[in-house]
Amino acid sequence: MSRSEMATFELYRRSTIGMCLTETLDEMVQNGVLSPELAIQVLVQFDKGHLHTYRFCDNVWTFILQDALFKSEECQENVSRVKIVACDSKLLTQ
Numbered sequence: 001m002s003r004s005e006m007a008t009f010e011l012y013r014r015s016t017i018g019m020c021l022t023e024t025l026d027e028m029v030q031n032g033v034l035s036p037e038l039a040i041q042v043l044v045q046f047d048k049g050h051l052h053t054y055r056f057c058d059n060v061w062t063f064i065l066q067d068a069l070f071k072s073e074e075c076q077e078n079v080s081r082v083k084i085v086a087c088d089s090k091l092l093t094q
Contacts, residue, residue, distance in 0.1 A: 061086045
C-alpha cells in the first residue's frame with residue numbers, strides 16, 4: 001500500500017462515518033450477526049467507495065452513493081446513484 005493510499009485509508013476510517021461503521025461492524029461480529037471476514041470486506045469496500053454525500057441528523061444517517069455495486073451470491077447490480085437511510089435499532093424500541 002502506497003503512502004497516499006494509506007493517507008486516504010486513514011482519512012476515511014477516522015472520519016465520523018468511518019468510526020461509526022467500524023463500531024457497528026464490531027458490534028455485529030460480537031453478536032454473531034456478521035463474520036469477521038465479511039466485516040473486513042465491508043471496510044475494504046468502504047475504503048474504495050464513492051460516497052457522494054452523508055448526513056447525520058436526529059439519530060438518522062443518510063448516505064448517497066454514486067456508481068455503487070451491489071453483490072449477492074446469485075447476481076450483482078450496478079446502480080448509478082443510491083440513497084440509504086439508517087438509524088440505530090435500539091432507538092426503535094424506546
